[in-house]
Amino acid sequence: MRHRLKDVAERAGVSVKTVSNVVNGYQHVRPDTRARVERAIAELNYRPNLSARNLRKGRTGVIALAVPELDIPYFAELARHVVTAAAELGWTVLIDQTGGGREQEHKAASGIGDHLIDGLILNPLALTAEDLADLDGTPLVLLGERVDHGPADHVVIDxxxxxxxxxxxxxxxxxxxxxxxxxxxxxxxxxxxxxxxxxxxxxxxxxxxxxxxxxxxxxxxxxxxxxxxxxxxxxxxxxxxxxxxxxxxxxxxxxxxxxxxxxxxxxxxxxxxxxxxxxxxxxxxxxxxxxxDKERIARLAVELLANRLDGDRQAPPRELSAPYRLTPRESTTP
Structure with a gap:
């Protein structure tokens, strides 16, 4: 049996609106009330209806990750981390391979298809800042080094x-x-x-x-x-x-x-x-x-995309840096 918000509200002794506020992460809920609601959610094993939530927000609940080549292991491993981070937000990830070609990258950056995705994480090799400035609509986060200080949020390493x-x-x-x-x-x-x-x-x-x-x-x-x-x-x-x-x-x-x-x-x-x-x-x-830090790169990209979807889409682009580390092994140090 799938429980509803109403069931959680009855178990916790609060209104449906209060349960909704807790589920959606609103801050203005008294700590003791939040604790009761969270306890009721756990007891009933309540899971939000993500499809209904996305429908109310006019979204699909789907984002895309577009990378040059999936047979480069770095991109495959990065994709795994993006899928994991997106799943925590209830998102499904479509993965596209562009081949590093301008036409395919432009297609991906244009949204892959009308109303198909809510946002895109793109690692471009051919597109320029000018190409991206001409696009309109789909929230976009860039990876890689091709476009610095461009028209979209960007995650880089040094x-x-x-x-x-x-x-x-x-x-x-x-x-x-x-x-x-x-x-x-x-x-x-x-x-x-x-x-x-x-x-x-x-x-x-x-x-x-x-x-x-x-x-x-x-x-x-x-x-x-x-x-x-x-x-x-x-x-x-x-x-x-x-x-x-x-x-x-x-x-x-x-x-x-x-x-x-x-x-x-x-x-x-x-x-x-x-x-x-x-x-x-x-x-x-x-x-x-x-x-x-591929996991950090993925999480930063997903967080930037979530901020665009839930916040001000007209805010200036942000560029965030992810860490790295030197890992010596046997090929240099016996």
Whole structure:
């Protein structure tokens, strides 16, 4: 039997309106009254009718998360955290893969479909601030580095500082020929440019010259791209003694190429990545990485979206920063 607000009100000895105020989190309820209502809710195992609530608010109870690639583990792990945070608000999450293409990203940012979603969390690679400024309607939260200080709320991490820290970790181990894998010069490569800047800054801090021969481009950031880039570096004859890969999947590919070349990690070449995907905790050796707080990124994004839906949609956009940490493992420290 599904209990109603009326049943909870009768059990607690209060009005239906008071129960509604407690369920919806209104602050102006006396503590003893709130306690009685919460006790009645628990005793009756009452669950709010989310469909009816959304209907009253003119909402669907559905949001969307649009990311470039679901086969990049970072985005899959992030999606899990977004789904968890959204579920606590009674929301369902649609997940869309844009491929990093402008047309698909524009479609997602435009709301995916009339009245289909209440809001969107988007990690754009192709859209610009100007593209987003032309959109109207669907509440939007941005992830990633493509659009800074744009027309929507934004959750970021400090990519430059993080890359600088992991490169400094390699320097502190006595490495001097530190390569970088993952450089991109295309407009979509905002993360790559920031991580390259952090890498270069750490070398400069240590008095190590920047050597273009040690910087390997990668059109994609998959395992195969990392393996190919590592093979290309080794083929030049400029042997690195450490490698900073701009994400963990590149690093896993680099580990494979080093193994094929008969080089030991970390004795001959130390390897570090970025993202702290689960695979890196089980690779041989386990992977040193920068660990962005993916759960915090997801919660901040969902909270920003909830604030837009329940608050002032005309308020200035906010940019919030999520933490990260350096996580040393066997690939740099035996």
């Amino acid at each position: 990519n430059v500082a993080a890359a600088r820290e992991v490169t400094a970790h390699l320097v502190a181990l006595g490495r001097r020929r530190i390569a970088a894998i993952g450089a991109q010069r295309n407009p979509e490569g905002a993360s790559a440019r920031l991580r390259l800047a952090g890498y270069a800054a750490a070398l400069d801090d240590a008095g190590i010259g920047y050597d273009e021969r040690l910087v390997a481009p990668a059109r994609g950031w998959h395992r195969a791209d990392g393996a190919a880039a590592m093979r290309d570096l080794l083929a030049t004859g400029v042997r690195p003694d450490a490698v900073f890969c701009f994400n963990d999947t590149l690093a896993l590919g680099a580990l494979r190429a080093l193994h094929e070349a008969g080089l030991r990690v970390p004795a001959d070449v130390a390897v570090a990545g970025f993202d702290d995907i689960e695979d890196g905790r089980f690779s041989i050796p386990t992977l040193t990485t920068i660990a962005p």
